[in-house]
Amino acid sequence: xxxxxxxxxxxxxxxxxxxxxxxxxxxxxxxxxxxxxxxxxxxxxxxxxxxxxxxxxxxxxxxxxxxxxxxxxxxxxxxxxxxxxxxxxxxxxxxxxxxxxxxxxxxxx
Amino acid sequence: xxxxxxxxxxxxxxxxxxxxxxxxxxxxxxxxxxxxxxxxxxxxxxxxxxxxxxxxxxxxxxxxxxxxxxxxxxxxxxxxxxxxxxxxxxxxxxxxxxxxxxxxxxxxxxxxxx
Numbered sequence: 001x002x003x004x005x006x007x008x009x010x011x012x013x014x015x016x017x018x019x020x021x022x023x024x025x026x027x028x029x030x031x032x033x034x035x036x037x038x039x040x041x042x043x044x045x046x047x048x049x050x051x052x053x054x055x056x057x058x059x060x061x062x063x064x065x066x067x068x069x070x071x072x073x074x075x076x077x078x079x080x081x082x083x084x085x086x087x088x089x090x091x092x093x094x095x096x097x098x099x100x101x102x103x104x105x106x107x108x109x
Numbered sequence: 110x111x112x113x114x115x116x117x118x119x120x121x122x123x124x125x126x127x128x129x130x131x132x133x134x135x136x137x138x139x140x141x142x143x144x145x146x147x148x149x150x151x152x153x154x155x156x157x158x159x160x161x162x163x164x165x166x167x168x169x170x171x172x173x174x175x176x177x178x179x180x181x182x183x184x185x186x187x188x189x190x191x192x193x194x195x196x197x198x199x200x201x202x203x204x205x206x207x208x209x210x211x212x213x214x215x216x217x218x219x220x221x222x223x
Binding site for chain 1: 164165202211219
């Protein structure tokens with residue numbers, strides 16, 4: 001079992017829909033990261049969370065430390081949101097990142 | 110302030126050749142992490158370095174792979190005698206502190222072994 005699990009693996013939505021991607025982890029963490037990767041492109045940090053909720057534009061990230069669960073929400077989705085979204089954690093025992101397998105999001109016009 | 114710079118962006122090597130991947134961290138960052146993304150797989154940790162020191166290389170294959178981060182110049186990930194299975198995207202990330210305070214990644218180097 002992976003230490004970081006994401007769901008769903010693939011997600012297709014229509015433009016304008018509200019999207020949720022989930023992340024569960026099984027280790028103690030000091031921080032959780034949401035990353036975005038476009039095809040053939042680099043990796044961009046969207047959020048870093050250690051508690052609560054953060055919002056940036058149409059993106060919202062939440063984390064529940066007790067339940068070891070985080071969600072990434074996209075409101076009013078747009079085709080340019082199509083990308084792979086990756087959840088990653090910094091474990092309390094170390095400094096490196098441990099990644100989920102990623103969620104491939106496709107938003108159709 | 111330039112971000113994390115990786116070069117080359119794309120690298121093609123024949124089996125048996127050597128591949129050298131470079132990573133210049135963000136200004137002021139002295140901690141560098143290398144991650145590998147195999148085709149259709151998630152990112153996996155390879156090695157964590159500070160200037161002139163390897164701190165954690167638990168993710169590095171035991172043979173053919175090495176990494177350094179000299180006092181001056183970029184961090185280098187070196188793969189000797191490449192094989193087809195080494196074909197992947199290699200990402201570098203840097204941090205000013207021991208912990209990833211925020212994940213600053215480079216654009217990656219896409220290695221293709223033919």
